[in-house]
Amino acid sequence: MPLRCRNLHFTFPHGRAGAVSALEDVTLTLADEEFVCIVGPSGCGKTTLLKLMAGLLQPTVGSIDFEGGPRNGRPRNALAFQEHALFPWMSVLDNVAFGLRMQGVRKQPSHERARAFIEQVGLARFARSYPHELSMGMRQRASIARAFVADPEMLLMDEPFGSLDALTKLILQEELLRIWSQHRKLVVYVTHDIGEAVLLGDRVLVMSGRPGRIREEFRIPLARPRNLLDREQPEIVGIRGQIWKILEEEVRSGLRDAR
Amino acid sequence: MSRADGAPLRWLGIVPLLLAAAALGGWELAAREGMVSKLFFPAPSVIARTIVGMLDGGRLARDVAGTVGRLLAGFACGGAAGLALGMWMGWSPAVRRILDPFVAAAHPVPKISTLPLIMLIFGIGVFSKTLVVAVAAFFPMLINTMAGVRQIHPVYFEVAENYGASAGQVFARVVWPGSLPLILAGTRLALNRALSLTIAVELLMGKNGLGSMLWYAWETLRVEELYATIVVIALLGIGFRVGLQQLARRWTPWQVERTG
Numbered sequence: 233m234p235l236r237c238r239n240l241h242f243t244f245p246h247g248r249a250g251a252v253s254a255l256e257d258v259t260l261t262l263a264d265e266e267f268v269c270i271v272g273p274s275g276c277g278k279t280t281l282l283k284l285m286a287g288l289l290q291p292t293v294g295s296i297d298f299e300g301g302p303r304n305g306r307p308r309n310a311l312a313f314q315e316h317a318l319f320p321w322m323s324v325l326d327n328v329a330f331g332l333r334m335q336g337v338r339k340q341p342s343h344e345r346a347r348a349f350i351e352q353v354g355l356a357r358f359a360r361s362y363p364h365e366l367s368m369g370m371r372q373r374a375s376i377a378r379a380f381v382a383d384p385e386m387l388l389m390d391e392p393f394g395s396l397d398a399l400t401k402l403i404l405q406e407e408l409l410r411i412w413s414q415h416r417k418l419v420v421y422v423t424h425d426i427g428e429a430v431l432l433g434d435r436v437l438v439m440s441g442r443p444g445r446i447r448e449e450f451r452i453p454l455a456r457p458r459n460l461l462d463r464e465q466p467e468i469v470g471i472r473g474q475i476w477k478i479l480e481e482e483v484r485s486g487l488r489d490a491r
Numbered sequence: 492m493s494r495a496d497g498a499p500l501r502w503l504g505i506v507p508l509l510l511a512a513a514a515l516g517g518w519e520l521a522a523r524e525g526m527v528s529k530l531f532f533p534a535p536s537v538i539a540r541t542i543v544g545m546l547d548g549g550r551l552a553r554d555v556a557g558t559v560g561r562l563l564a565g566f567a568c569g570g571a572a573g574l575a576l577g578m579w580m581g582w583s584p585a586v587r588r589i590l591d592p593f594v595a596a597a598h599p600v601p602k603i604s605t606l607p608l609i610m611l612i613f614g615i616g617v618f619s620k621t622l623v624v625a626v627a628a629f630f631p632m633l634i635n636t637m638a639g640v641r642q643i644h645p646v647y648f649e650v651a652e653n654y655g656a657s658a659g660q661v662f663a664r665v666v667w668p669g670s671l672p673l674i675l676a677g678t679r680l681a682l683n684r685a686l687s688l689t690i691a692v693e694l695l696m697g698k699n700g701l702g703s704m705l706w707y708a709w710e711t712l713r714v715e716e717l718y719a720t721i722v723v724i725a726l727l728g729i730g731f732r733v734g735l736q737q738l739a740r741r742w743t744p745w746q747v748e749r750t751g
Contacts (some may be wrong), residue, residue, distance in 0.1 A: 278710055283649075286653055288653060289654075289719060309653070310653065310654070311650070311653045313649075313650070315646075317646075317650070319647060319650070319664070319665070319668070320745050321668035321671070321743070321745045322664075322745075330650075330654060330664070331654040332650075333652075334654040334655045334656050334660060335655065362744065362745040363745075364745060364747055382654065383654065439747055464604070
């Protein structure tokens, strides 16, 4: 059941400098159970692309189809944000169970399923805690649990680990891969961390600066399960170098344009 | 949030109690020794005895009940209207654009100044008295509720929408809890305003209630009763505040307590 994005364009009509084109002619096919990473300079429309896939925004031009899906149109998806992901007024348990509750699952069974995932991300002791009582890393674990527990067909992640310290990030990357290997589904993972992208993704799509287009696509020839050291293999180091060259060029030209 | 546990500051909590005790003690002494006029500044012990005396025969209880009844009636009407309209204005930018100028124009008008007009139109009855109190409670409730809805980060609405929440679910799971801390703050302001206006209305036209007690004490020059009534009114205000703090602790447990 691949997801096809055809010729997506998206324009913000009310930017400060008039209409701003955020995405131009993005065409993608994403396979079932694939882990796709999208890297690009900041402001390139990565988040916009995710919100289009999530159905929170409608494309100005183009279409998104989920072929063979239960409904004609958007797949059941869960979006994980970088920050503010959890509702501050709900306990971890209520946050994780939120997606299930919205699907109409009753409180008791939804809490049971939520607890199973909370345990998987190592937060069993904190099920009754509120987000402000948790560290940033624990909050992101809870929001990963929330995204997986609703059993979406597609998981959209917007720099979920962007605000974490390097060590916590490494640990959560491995945990994400572990949970994903147990609950395989299509993941679209936006990041600006090249090392993260090649470690996690089956494919890495590199976007240009605004308006965002897909400039290049790399397959990551690493077997799974992967571990942290894999990204130091010569072949992978080569790919990282190529991605970095593209991004460097994009960032520099972006700086020139802004002058 | 200022310090990890606030322990070094905890003992400071008794300082205000000591200061108050010292001030009352000084006053008591000054009044007894005749250093200040007993007529204008009766000793605290005299005021306390006056309060106990007013309790006798249920007179104070009747007046407190009258004041609290009027206050709560006005607060319930005005607060509910402010809550509903504040939600609507916070939710809908269009409604906000249309109604905001009227709120901005009406809010600064001292509500007591409308009392003569309201009496003229609606007569000298319970309705007029309740209406003035309701109007006073309405604005802080409206403004706080609107601010409460507007300060909810947009990402929470996106998360709710992304998980397929209906409009009713968005209200119950996002709008209501998200704005509740500011609604409770608005409730506190609204109750304070309602208390002020109730006393003012009673001063002007009360047959019973704490405000009319004040007026009666003034007319008969019973200074110790003036003090006693003010103390009772202050206790009422403090009671509302403590009650609301308890409610806030129970209803908004995610709010980080700010000490200091």
